[in-house]
Amino acid sequence: MYSLKGHKVKKKSASKFDEVEYPLMEDFYTIQGEGAHTGKPSYFIRLAGCDVQCWWCDVKDSWDESKHPRIKTREIVSRAVDSGATFAVITGGEPLLHNLEPLTVRLKENGLQVHIETSGSSPLSGHLDWITLSPKRFKKPLDEVFPYVDELKVVVLKNKDIEWAELNAEKCPGNTRLLLQPEWDTPSSVDLIVDYVKKNPEWGISLQTHKYLNVP
Numbered sequence: 001m002y003s004l005k006g007h008k009v010k011k012k013s014a015s016k017f018d019e020v021e022y023p024l025m026e027d028f029y030t031i032q033g034e035g036a037h038t039g040k041p042s043y044f045i046r047l048a049g050c051d052v053q054c055w056w057c058d059v060k061d062s063w064d065e066s067k068h069p070r071i072k073t074r075e076i077v078s079r080a081v082d083s084g085a086t087f088a089v090i091t092g093g094e095p096l097l098h099n100l101e102p103l104t105v106r107l108k109e110n111g112l113q114v115h116i117e118t119s120g121s122s123p124l125s126g127h128l129d130w131i132t133l134s135p136k137r138f139k140k141p142l143d144e145v146f147p148y149v150d151e152l153k154v155v156v157l158k159n160k161d162i163e164w165a166e167l168n169a170e171k172c173p174g175n176t177r178l179l180l181q182p183e184w185d186t187p188s189s190v191d192l193i194v195d196y197v198k199k200n201p202e203w204g205i206s207l208q209t210h211k212y213l214n215v216p
């Protein structure tokens with residue numbers, strides 16, 4: 001869990017947080033499709049803007065912040081609460097391009113667990129109950145992120161990506177969930193991953209199950 005030093009989440013914090021705006025591409029209540037929390041109903045908040053720009057990214061429309069409306073924290077949190085979800089997943093784009101303190105404090109005050117999907121290439125902010133780090137060679141994670149990682153989820157296209165996964169695993173805490181995720185449009189990555197995980201059982205496989213289920 002990551003929390004700004006010394007700041008406890010209290011009931012009814014400053015309502016000025018409610019007025020803070022974020023560029024929002026989309027928000028929706030669905031099933032977490034990836035990683036250790038696969039299968040859990042979760043409210044996804046997809047913030048716009050990304051300076052990593054992986055060529056195989058499955059949500060390139062999120063990259064340009066200026067193409068998306070700025071929405072107040074109050075509105076985003078109210079929609080998440082109204083959905084009935086108990087987990088919120090903040091993703092993007094690269095969500096750590098934004099100061100997540102207002103949004104995460106208000107989500108937690110309203111009883112939601114807050115998870116994040118990040119490349120770790122910008123500084124941590126906010127109050128995060130679960131950090132999924134998906135490191136990218138295109139803009140590598142900051143060293144300060146590694147101590148807080150709960151789950152390492154590396155997208156694999158070829159053998160070099162498994163080497164990159166191992167390098168990142170060395171920097172994560174000992175109890176980090178280690179997962180390899182096949183790049184969706186590279187079927188050959190599945191054989192590589194299956195073979196590797198059988199020989200290295202400390203690693204597991206993460207699949208993008210929402211794409212098989214045909215849910216968002």
Ligand SMILES: C[S@@+](CC[C@H](N)C(=O)[O-])C[C@H]1O[C@@H](n2cnc3c(N)ncnc32)[C@H](O)[C@@H]1O
Nearest residue numbers: 056057058092093094117118119134182183184
């Ligand atoms: C779209 S990213 C947004 C969050 C953040 N920018 C990141 O990369 O972690 C969400 C997750 O989808 C993964 N992902 C993106 N495109 C993918 C693809 N084509 N195949 C498999 N996983 C993909 C990312 O690695 C990340 O774990």
Ligand SMILES: Nc1nc2[nH]cc(C(=O)O)c2c(=O)[nH]1
Nearest residue numbers: 031032033034091117210216
């Ligand atoms: N269902 C579902 N699960 C997801 N897990 C991570 C996602 C993401 O794009 O960050 C994602 C997503 O887009 N949809």
Ligand code: SF4
Nearest residue numbers: 050052053054057093
């Ligand atoms: S860091 Fe995440 S959002 Fe940005 S391009 Fe890569 S996968 Fe897409």
Ligand SMILES: [Mg+2]
Nearest residue numbers: 058059091216
């Ligand atoms: Mg996705």
